[in-house]
Amino acid sequence: MKVLKKITTLVLVVAMAFSVNVTGTFTESVKAATEFQITSPSDNGLVAAGYIDIKWNNPIGGTASKYNVYVDGNYVNSTTSTTYEYYTTSVAYHTAWIEAELSNGTKEYTKTVKFGVSKKGLAVNDNMGRRLDPVAMNMGWYYTWGTTPFLYTTYGSVEFVPMIWGTGSENAISRIASSGYKYLLAYNEPDMPMYDANGNFVGGSNVDVNTAISHWYKFAGKSYHLGAPAPALCPAWDSGTWFRTFMDSDLVDKSTIDFIPLHCYYGTYGGAAGANTFLKEVVDATYNMYHKPIWITEFAVSGWGYSNASNRKQVEAFLKTAIEGLNKRSYVERYSWFSFNTTDNRNGASALWTNSTGKLTDLGNIYVNNGNPTELAAQGSAVNKYQPSSDNGSNNSSNNNTNNQPQVKKPARAKISKLKNVKGRKVKVSIKKIRKVKGYQIKYSDNKKFNGYWQKNSKKNTYTVKKLDKKTKYYFKVRAYVINGNKKLYGSYSKVKSITVKK
Known part of the structure; x- marks a missing residue:
C-alpha cells in the first residue's frame, strides 16, 4: 500500500537553548550530564517486544572498566559499551539498572528504570493512521x-x-x-x-x-x-x-x-x-x-x-x-491487527476505528485495553541491593556499605567441554563442572544467531538432547545458575560450540 507523505515544516526558536551565528547554522547549548542514568528505555515507557536497546550515559565518578546489566533483579551480562541489546517477549513491566565498575576500584549505580513491553502494533497507511495516537x-x-x-x-x-x-x-x-x-x-x-x-x-x-x-x-x-x-x-x-x-x-x-x-x-x-x-x-x-x-x-x-x-x-x-x-x-514476538474501515460493507466488522475520524469502535477498545503489560510478581530483593538509598542524593557508591553487595555471588562463566553426536539423532553435551551451582541451562539452535532456539535445564553437568534433525548443524551454549531467594541467578553464557548431526 502506498503511503502518502505528509511534510511538516516546523520552525522552533528557544531563546535560552540555541544561538544563531552569521552563517545561519545553529549551536545548541547542551546541559552536561550530572547523573549516571539509563537513557533508554524511558522510565514508565512502553517498548516493543523482541530486541530492546538498554542505553546509559557515562558514570560521573570516574572511568568505567565494565558495566554489569541487571534486568528484573537478575544479572544478565557485562559489557564495556554503554548499550546492551536485551531480548524478551514477556508482556509485563520490567526493571533495569546498571552497575559501573570504575577503574579507581569503586562502583556506581543508575537508578532503577521501569518499562513496559508490548507485542501489539499498528499496521497503517497514511489514510488509516493519520488521526491515531499510538502512544x-x-x-x-x-x-x-x-x-x-x-x-x-x-x-x-x-x-x-x-x-x-x-x-x-x-x-x-x-x-x-x-x-x-x-x-x-x-x-x-x-x-x-x-x-x-x-x-x-x-x-x-x-x-x-x-x-x-x-x-x-x-x-x-x-x-x-x-x-x-x-x-x-x-x-x-x-x-x-x-x-x-x-x-x-x-x-x-x-x-x-x-x-x-x-x-x-x-x-x-x-x-x-x-x-x-x-x-x-x-x-x-x-x-x-x-x-x-x-x-x-x-x-x-x-x-x-x-x-x-x-x-x-x-x-x-x-x-x-x-x-x-x-x-x-x-x-511470538509481535502482532498487528488489520483494521478495515467501518464503511467497508464486506469486512467492516473487523474495524478498530473509523478512518475519517480516528474514533475507536468497540473492537478498537478491546485492542487498546487488552494484552497490555502488567506488573511482574514481586521482584527479588536484589532490585534494591545494587543502588543507593533514595535519600542518598547521589549515584556514586564509593562508600563501602555492605548492604549494597550481593548476598549470592553469580556463577563463573560456563564452558562446554565436549559435544558428541550419539546414535538416534542425539547430542550429548558435557559441561565443565562449576562448584556450588544448582544447575545448568542449555540453549541450542539450528541458527548461529539463535533466532529460534530450544532450551533445557539440567542439575548435572551432562545432558543428552534428543529428537534432532539429521544432516543439520546445531549451535550450543550453556550457563550455570545458583538460587537467590526464589529466583535463579545466572552466570555468563559459554562460548558457542557447534556440531552436525550425522547419525
Whole structure:
C-alpha cells in the first residue's frame, strides 16, 4: 500500500537553548550530564517486544572498566559499551539498572528504570493512521508497508519498522541498514497478485518465488533483524507452496532469517473457536515447521460488514482470545491487527476505528485495553541491593556499605567441554563442572544467531538432547545458575560450540 507523505515544516526558536551565528547554522547549548542514568528505555515507557536497546550515559565518578546489566533483579551480562541489546517477549513491566565498575576500584549505580513491553502494533497507511495516537493506544511499534516513518508527532516516540514491499523498493535497503533500524520486513504477500480478476486492489506484491530467492542476498548481512517474506497463504496450509519453496531453496541462507511474518484472514469464522484454530493451525503450525520467532503482521476476520452487531460480537470474541493466546506464546514476538474501515460493507466488522475520524469502535477498545503489560510478581530483593538509598542524593557508591553487595555471588562463566553426536539423532553435551551451582541451562539452535532456539535445564553437568534433525548443524551454549531467594541467578553464557548431526 502506498503511503502518502505528509511534510511538516516546523520552525522552533528557544531563546535560552540555541544561538544563531552569521552563517545561519545553529549551536545548541547542551546541559552536561550530572547523573549516571539509563537513557533508554524511558522510565514508565512502553517498548516493543523482541530486541530492546538498554542505553546509559557515562558514570560521573570516574572511568568505567565494565558495566554489569541487571534486568528484573537478575544479572544478565557485562559489557564495556554503554548499550546492551536485551531480548524478551514477556508482556509485563520490567526493571533495569546498571552497575559501573570504575577503574579507581569503586562502583556506581543508575537508578532503577521501569518499562513496559508490548507485542501489539499498528499496521497503517497514511489514510488509516493519520488521526491515531499510538502512544495513547498502548502500541509498541508500527509499520506502513513502506520504507519511511510518519512525520506526525504522535508517532515520534513509537518504533517504526520499515518494509521492502516488493522488488521496486529494494534500492532502499542500504539506506535502511545505515539508518539504524532494528528490524526490516521483506516482501509483502509475494504469493498474491496486486489486483484480483475484477481489477480490485488486493495488496500482493506478486514476486515470483525464484526472483525472491535470487534477490535474497540483497537483504542479508546487514545490522537489522530480518524477517522472511510475509506470505498471504500460511506455510502450514496445502496452498502455502510459495513460502515452502522459498525456505526449501539451498540458495536461501536460513540463518539470515530472524523471524517469520504471517498473515491470516479467516472468512466469517469468528468467536473463540476461530481464534483457537488460528493459533493452532497458523501460528503454532508455522513455528513447529521452522522454529523461528513469529510475527503476525496482518490478521482479521473477513466477510462481515460493520452493520451486523452479532457478527461484530463474533469478531470481538476472536480478538480477545487471539490476544491472550499470542501473548502467552513466548516465540511470538509481535502482532498487528488489520483494521478495515467501518464503511467497508464486506469486512467492516473487523474495524478498530473509523478512518475519517480516528474514533475507536468497540473492537478498537478491546485492542487498546487488552494484552497490555502488567506488573511482574514481586521482584527479588536484589532490585534494591545494587543502588543507593533514595535519600542518598547521589549515584556514586564509593562508600563501602555492605548492604549494597550481593548476598549470592553469580556463577563463573560456563564452558562446554565436549559435544558428541550419539546414535538416534542425539547430542550429548558435557559441561565443565562449576562448584556450588544448582544447575545448568542449555540453549541450542539450528541458527548461529539463535533466532529460534530450544532450551533445557539440567542439575548435572551432562545432558543428552534428543529428537534432532539429521544432516543439520546445531549451535550450543550453556550457563550455570545458583538460587537467590526464589529466583535463579545466572552466570555468563559459554562460548558457542557447534556440531552436525550425522547419525
